[in-house]
Amino acid sequence: MTTQIRRFLMDLVTIFAFWLIFTTAGWQSFNIVSGSLEPTLEVGDRIMVRKFAYGYNRFSVPFNPKFLGDHRIFFTAPKRGDIALFRLPYMQNEDLIKRVIGLPGDTVQMKQGRLYINGKIVPRTKIRDVNYTDYQGMPQHATEYEETLPNGVKHRIYERTDEGEVDNTGLYVVPAGHYFMMGDNRDDSLDSRFLSHMGYVDQKYLVGRADITTFSLYDCDQGKAISCSAGIPLGRFFKVIH
Template sequence: MTMSENARKLRGGSLSENVRTIGYALLIALVIRAFLFQPFFIPSSSMESTLLIGDYLFVSKYSYGYSRHSLPFSPPLFSGRLAGVEPERGDIAVFKQPIDNRTDFIKRVIGLPGDTVQMRGGVLYINDREVPRVRVEDFIERDVMGNVRRVPRYRETLPNGVSYFTLDRMRDSAGDNTGVYHVPEGHYFMMGDNRDNSSDSRVAESVGYVPFENLIGRAEIIFFSVDGSAALWQIWKWPSAIRWDRLGKWVE
């Protein structure tokens, strides 16, 4: 064997090894994404003040078991859930929008199967019982121009003791007074914490009741967050655009 033939053989072996290594890495990443943790980006304000636009968080895929929506592109390999575990009231869950089974939504689990849910004068009622809420300090919003807006904020406590903040931007908005929702078996009633700026189960033509199968996972921890004040090319602004106080914050 000549030296040139030997060199070609070594290069071919090295290329094959690199391809194999990349393949293994992609397979491991796919397994982690499908069965353990998946990153998600928050693009809207519907979960303020709990989650902010620009938050990046990890969602645990194993929390509720697995459905076809646990896999990329939701292939119809099976129906229902494997190793299914029902969510708890108050969980913040990522799910596929029931209307198209493609779009990812993130909301809080408010109503369980068999519950009745209603909003009266901005107050939440579950099974015809008022969910206590207490006025707390305002949520402070700052836009990119530095303008400040104060939004009324409340601490709401569900029947199982889970407590969190909600915002009330407008009095007597369309979502503040609703009919009675009867949550069907195998479905959940989801709501955003930013009550007047959330397309959720109160809007049947947008979300409605969410099937158990559509749940993807539970929000766990914020691993990165930016406030949107720096464009991708403005490298010198990146440090000031990062919300350092939100990094590593558990989602509640």
């Protein structure tokens, strides 16, 4: 093996090692590919996920090496309202992203489209009506609300109807060590309300917390009130995620 080839291979190993350390211990880039968190996150947003927010286990590492085990070190519990990235083995190990709504021991319920946590209705304030074309080219109408969670976190949601498939549910009781996740696009999100699909999310599956959008390939033709200049969604660049 020549010296040049050896140096080239060493450079590749160094780059890979740096990437592995950065994406395991620091931040991971993630691309939003569904509308389940609209209007908070739009399809095409590229976000940075803070890996050290919830501590580390094998799900923090690319490729989920099983020899590392499920036990989480340096664990810090998610806060209500966090946008959390997690990976579920029973859902093809996909990277999934939702908002933390229910903490261990909480009760969660939907009644006529309204969210109840521990028996109390979560206040919401109407912002506006929204007519837009979604990322699949379908026309949509939604009402945008600002919702205030019990710990004071304010965030925006879309409601297409208050009589949707999971707008009236039984009482969910969040088990110890688990979290109840929901999308902000309430009528277009497969989340913990569907117990036979996602259900409650075990803390061992957490990957990190979404902090900021870096840039976006959002389609400016959707018709939302997003700042676009020459077809570039600058209003989605370097946006802190709430």
